[in-house]
Amino acid sequence: MADTSFDLVVIGSGPGGYVAAIRAAQLGMKAAVVEREHLGGICLNWGCIPTKALLRSAEVYTHMQHAGDFGLSAEKVGFDIAKVVKRSRNVSKQLNSGVGHLLKKNKVTVIEGEGRLDGAGKIKVKGKDGKEAGYQAKHIVLATGARPRELPGLEPDKKQVWTYFEAMVPESMPKSLLVVGSGAIGIEFASFYRSLGAEVTVVEVLPQILPVEDEEIAAHARKRLEKQGIKILTSAKVTKLDKGKNKVTCTVEAEKGKSQTIEVEKVISAVGVVGNVENLNLDSTKVKVERDIIVADGLGRTAEPGVYAIGDVAGAPMLAHKASHEGVLCVEAIAGKEVHPLDKNLIPGCTYCHPQVASVGMTEKQAKEAGREVKVGRFPFIGNGKAIALGDADGLVKTVFDAKTGQLLGAHMVGAEVTELIQGYVVAMNLETTEAELMHSVFPHPTLSEMMHESVLDAYGRAIHF
Structure with a gap:
């Protein structure tokens, strides 16, 4: 008989979830993680790690094109987008296996399926075969992450309008793209595709790109990106997409009602993310949800006793290292350790463009x-x-x-x-x-x-x- 009773169960195995489970095991708790797709979550499989592998390929390609500046020579410099993508996926696969090894090493039970709350201290997990199993835990940590936000009229179709999922695994290299949103995700993809030769336009509704950054730094970054050939439109928004056979005509409205149309092969929607709060049966609890985010304090505690939330589903900044740290603090507090609530002002932010x-x-x-x-x-x-x-x-x-x-x-x-x-x-x-x-x-x-x-x-x- 499989174990069904634990001290702590984490729903979601991203950088917040698997770290929380491992820390719980280190502190002597009987711990488990519930995961419906990939160990390591979005960050490892479809975010932080694979995008850095793509950007590294773009960086090396750029250096090769300027070999002469270093007294070197490189002839017939080119790239194979399929091989670039394959390398990125292999990097993620390697780390995915590593997370599995770490959980096994620390004797954390991995439960495959989609978990939801089922009363005080109880969880139901629906497996891929559709069958449900019940589990009990003194403490339940929600680490379900987030997904791309969709704006009305700009809904991704995975063919011509991409989210970061599709942008990471292009079947062929587009000649032109329009990126909606200039946060870290948008700018990183703009940088990647421009480095490989695509014509790229970035549209940002706010007055500056990289809106959370210092104005002076963002202005410097913009100047560099524009020098590379990226067209940037700020204080502007995409109001309409007309899809043709092999093109998308984008209507972009700037300040004072001025508008223009831009024709591209692909559109990348990078307008932020929303927390995965659905299908958790939160309505039957005291857990509060505001703007698709679970309300939790600096130690991950929600309004429902014994239920905690960490990582992207618990709000900004939506960063992997923030999630991991929250996971550790949450579990150590549960274990009775003396810990200080997370100071979000001390969380670094990084954008890996060039x-x-x-x-x-x-x-x-x-x-x-x-x-x-x-x-x-x-x-x-x-x-x-x-x-x-x-x-x-x-x-x-x-x-x-x-x-x-x-x-x-x-x-x-x-x-x-x-x-x-x-x-x-x-x-x-x-x-x-x-x-x-x-x-x-x-x-x-x-x-x-x-x-x-x-x-x-x-x-x-x-x-x-x-």
């Missing part, structure tokens, strides 16, 4: 709107020896400090490898570091990280190399 964008904490505008007197430091990539040696010296590091206390309020970057650099500032903010500690830290030379130091120095009028 150039990369990364940030943590308040933007300059947010800090000022919060009534803070600020000191702002900047350091351009052109002043850094490693960036020049890499042949990628167009970028910026920006830091925002509280002028009275020296507290680091935020850090924002655009340029080569900034998604790896940002963690230095994340650690500093978690340790409540001031400008004094950062100034007296020794950064290795020659590295891109030296710009982080120089940006801090610049905020206090002490930059050396620019």
Whole structure:
């Protein structure tokens, strides 16, 4: 007889769910995860990981095209989109197997099927064969993730109008695309397809691309992307799609009612995501849902005793690392450990386009709107020896400090490898570091990280190399 009683069951095995289950097992709980599709969830199978594999292929292809700049030669440079996609899928497959191994290693039971609540401490799971089985758990964690948002009139058909699912596995390389939405997902796909030669237009309803980023950083990124040939329309929206045999005619309305039509082969809808709150039988509980998001506190607790929510289904920022951290905090609180609620201001955000964008904490505008007197430091990539040696010296590091206390309020970057650099500032903010500690830290030379130091120095009028 299979086990049907557990200390903790997680519904969903994404980066929040499987991490929560493993942490529970480490703390001595009898744990299980319920998964209806793929171990690792959207991030591992259809999000974070495969898109980075695609972008890496695009990056290598771009470098090959500029081999002469490095004293090298590469003839007949090209790509095979089928092989690019195959590599991406293989990377996901490898990691999917890795998650399975980790769960098995930690003695976490994997239950295949779609789970829903079935009364206090009870779960029903419907298997692929349609049969249902019942389970009991003292604690139930909802980690069901999110899916692409659909706008009226822009509904994806998986053929001419794509979500990120279809955009990751194109059967052939489109010659032209229109991307609706300029958040991380939209900009990453715009960057990928443009790098491989497609004509790309991005439409954003807000005044700036990458709306959650610092205005100065977003403006720098836009300039670089436009230089690569990406057409960007802000303060604009797609109002109509007319599908032809091999084309889509898009009506785009800008400010003051001005409109234009853009003809493309494919449209990518990247207008955000919505939480997977359906089919969980939440109506029979005290769990509150607002705007397709489960309401939970900083430790994942919902209004229903014994039911918790983490990750994308529990709200923004909808990031894998946020989900994983929430999972750990939630389980440790359940286990009686002393933990602090998640501070969302300390969660870094990364966009893996070219150039990369990364940030943590308040933007300059947010800090000022919060009534803070600020000191702002900047350091351009052109002043850094490693960036020049890499042949990628167009970028910026920006830091925002509280002028009275020296507290680091935020850090924002655009340029080569900034998604790896940002963690230095994340650690500093978690340790409540001031400008004094950062100034007296020794950064290795020659590295891109030296710009982080120089940006801090610049905020206090002490930059050396620019």
